Amino acid sequence: MGAPARRIYGIETEYGITCASATGGAPPLDADRAARLLFEPVIARSRTSNAFTRGGARLYLDVGSHPEYATAECDRLTDLLAQDRAGEITMADLAARANADLAARGVPGRIHLLKNNTDSAGTGFGCHENYLVRRRADFWNDARTLVPHLVTRQILVGAGHVLPGADGAPARYVFSQRADQMEDAVSSATTRSRPLINTRDEPHADAARWRRLHVINGDANRFDVPIYLKIATTDLLLWFLEQAYTEGSDRFTEALTRLRRLTIVGDPVEEHWALSHDPTLSHELRTQSGSMTALAIQRAFLDAISPAVTRVEDAQAHRALALWRQVLDVLEQWRHDGAGPAAQMVEWVAKYELCEGLRRRSGTGWDDPRLAALDIQWADLRPGRSVVDRLDAAGRIHRLVSEVEIQRAADTPPEGTRAAIRGTAIRRHPQIVGASWTCLLLDVPGAPELARLRLPDDVVVGPDETATILEEIGRRAEPERH
Numbered sequence: 001m002g003a004p005a006r007r008i009y010g011i012e013t014e015y016g017i018t019c020a021s022a023t024g025g026a027p028p029l030d031a032d033r034a035a036r037l038l039f040e041p042v043i044a045r046s047r048t049s050n051a052f053t054r055g056g057a058r059l060y061l062d063v064g065s066h067p068e069y070a071t072a073e074c075d076r077l078t079d080l081l082a083q084d085r086a087g088e089i090t091m092a093d094l095a096a097r098a099n100a101d102l103a104a105r106g107v108p109g110r111i112h113l114l115k116n117n118t119d120s121a122g123t124g125f126g127c128h129e130n131y132l133v134r135r136r137a138d139f140w141n142d143a144r145t146l147v148p149h150l151v152t153r154q155i156l157v158g159a160g161h162v163l164p165g166a167d168g169a170p171a172r173y174v175f176s177q178r179a180d181q182m183e184d185a186v187s188s189a190t191t192r193s194r195p196l197i198n199t200r201d202e203p204h205a206d207a208a209r210w211r212r213l214h215v216i217n218g219d220a221n222r223f224d225v226p227i228y229l230k231i232a233t234t235d236l237l238l239w240f241l242e243q244a245y246t247e248g249s250d251r252f253t254e255a256l257t258r259l260r261r262l263t264i265v266g267d268p269v270e271e272h273w274a275l276s277h278d279p280t281l282s283h284e285l286r287t288q289s290g291s292m293t294a295l296a297i298q299r300a301f302l303d304a305i306s307p308a309v310t311r312v313e314d315a316q317a318h319r320a321l322a323l324w325r326q327v328l329d330v331l332e333q334w335r336h337d338g339a340g341p342a343a344q345m346v347e348w349v350a351k352y353e354l355c356e357g358l359r360r361r362s363g364t365g366w367d368d369p370r371l372a373a374l375d376i377q378w379a380d381l382r383p384g385r386s387v388v389d390r391l392d393a394a395g396r397i398h399r400l401v402s403e404v405e406i407q408r409a410a411d412t413p414p415e416g417t418r419a420a421i422r423g424t425a426i427r428r429h430p431q432i433v434g435a436s437w438t439c440l441l442l443d444v445p446g447a448p449e450l451a452r453l454r455l456p457d458d459v460v461v462g463p464d465e466t467a468t469i470l471e472e473i474g475r476r477a478e479p480e481r482h
Contacts, residue, residue: 006075007238008132008205008417008459009231011084013220014066014125015091016114016379028102028109035065037098038111052435054411054427055086056419066125067091067113072419073437073459077235077316081228082401082409088115088222090410092381115220116159116379117177124181124194127220129231131213131238132203132459139211140186142241143197147185148262148287149237149301150196150217151272152294154179155281156233156327157226159219160348162355162366162375163277171366172277173355175348178219179276185268196272204437206457213238217272222378222388223347224400225327232320233301239317240305255304261289262297279352281335295335299328344398350391351378418455420466421473428470431477442477451476 017038019029029037039049039061046052050060056072069087074080095113102109118124133139158175165171174180187195198214201207215234221227237259244252264271265286275283275294284291292300302324309321327345334342334349343350355371362368380386391397413423425440426432433450434441442451453473456465474481 006416006460007235008073008075009080009235010071010073010130011080011227011231012068012070012126012128012130013084013087013115014062014068014127015220015381016116016119016125017065017067017111018114018119019109019111022108022110025108028107029111032065034098034111035061035067037101038067038094038113040101041094041097047433052422052426053090054413054423055083055409056413056417056423057083057087057090058437059090067094072413072423073417074414074419075416075460076414077228077232077320078401078405079409079414080231081224082405083414084227085224085401085406086409088381089406091115092383095381113381114376114379115222115381116376117181117220118161122164124178126194126216127178127218128198129215129218129234131215131235132205132210133213133238134242135207135209135211136245138245142238142245143186143213145241145259145263146234146237147196147268148264148285148297149233150215151264151268151275152285152297153230153233154219154272154276154348155294155298155331156324156346157218157221157230158276158348159221159223159226159378160351160375162371164372165367171371173279173352173366175276175279176219178217179272182217182269182272196268205459210459219347220379221347222386223345223350223397225323225345225398226347228400229320229324229327233324236305236309236317236320236324237301240308243308252308255308258289258304259301261287262292262300263288279348281331295328295331298324302328341398344396350396351375351387354387415463415466416460418459418461421455421461421469424466424470425473425477429473429477432473440473442473444476444479 017031017034019027019034021027042051042059043049052058058070060068062068069090071080071083074083091113095111098111154176159177161174161177163172163174181194182196183193184195186197187193188199196217198216200214201211203210203212218230244256265288271285281295284293306321309317330340330342330345333340343353355374358370359368378387413419422435431442431444432440433443438455440453442453444451
């Protein structure tokens with residue numbers, strides 16, 4: 001058994017936006033006008049509010065005036081992590097430009113961009129994960145096997161949230177902003193009935209060979225470890241399930257049986273809600289193997305696939321497995337004695353400890369407005385204003401990529417996928433007037449119409465093929481030089 005096949009994955013993040021008055025009055029701009037001001041530099045550069053960046057990522061305005069950043073296609077976890085965090089600095093730069101424009105015009109307000117999943121009115125917005133998987137008949141068996149993992153992984157990757165009281169229920173702290181927005185396990189809907197797994201089948205690749213797994217129950221994170229782990233753990237499980245299907249050997253059969261006995265008895269969405277509301281980590285979910293905590297279920301997933309993963313020669317897979325185990329261990333320690341490095345690695349724990357410290361010092365309940373304000377400040381992307389920035393400056397966050405890597409990802413596409421072609425071509429050739437995941441549009445001097453250049457359907461593209469395609473794009477974009 002060789003190394004795990006290179007999988008293509010990406011993250012789409014919708015950002016919250018508001019324009020707050022500098023004088024305490026009504027907001028000078030509503031969300032729609034603020035979003036349009038935010039995107040003025042994008043439109044000036046690309047002639048559209050749906051553009052691709054030099055880093056290969058997609059930057060656009062989604063339905064409901066949500067600025068959205070979709071990472072480039074990546075086949076390495078650290079590339080994806082850097083790309084996702086590059087979205088933060090890209091959005092923060094747009095906000096800084098918009099606020100400079102407001103100040104120059106004497107408008108008493110500032111635009112705030114928030115990397116979170118809910119606004120003050122309770123409206124939800126998403127952080128979606130995409131995984132390219134091989135097209136095969138029993139794919140949905142695998143997808144349903146993932147459901148208990150997706151329900152329970154929030155203990156590793158939740159961003160935490162101060163949930164306001166409603167309908168007589170008190171305010172409380174929960175693992176995840178996104179959990180309470182989920183309404184189904186597997187569905188084709190995205191807004192009217194949000195599922196954990198959306199059945200959208202748009203692979204943006206050869207549809208005869210590939211399909212897309214679209215996971216939409218994850219939080220928008222500010223910490224590196226949860227961003228890394230929500231992709232890494234799901235990727236490892238997908239690899240294991242694909243191997244079990246391909247090989248069908250006894251060593252896979254027994255582990256696969258153990259995984260499928262983790263199926264949740266009853267409604268997994270209700271368990272998703274209940275688990276998120278219990279930061280003591282003591283809630284037990286009913287599975288076909290009996291009642292188990294989320295920690296026990298995550299440990300069972302990890303233990304079931306570990307022998308297969310450790311047999312392969314793949315440093316990335318081994319690192320992901322080790323980090324998964326490490327975070328489970330530190331959560332076990334934190335659960336028992338409230339000590340250890342959990343707050344440096346697990347985002348919801350760090351936010352909980354800050355909120356709980358403030359609440360205890362003040363002798364207030366979770367309905368204290370200062371806690372809600374801290375929650376918002378956590379997500380605020382203004383440099384130096386976020387609680388996360390202050391924790392980072394104090395060395396209290398376990399980072400997996402450097403600021404240099406993040407800055408580079410904002411302007412340089414990841415190697416190894418067609419994103420390297422897209423991003424590099426956009427940087428080199430102003431004649432590219434449009435782009436999508438699958439093609440580029442060139443406005444070639446003297447040509448009667450736009451030229452459409454299709455990008456490779458295989459998505460994974462080596463350096464030699466990338467160089468050849470870029471050379472051809474150069475010839476077509478600037479024929480007078482060749």
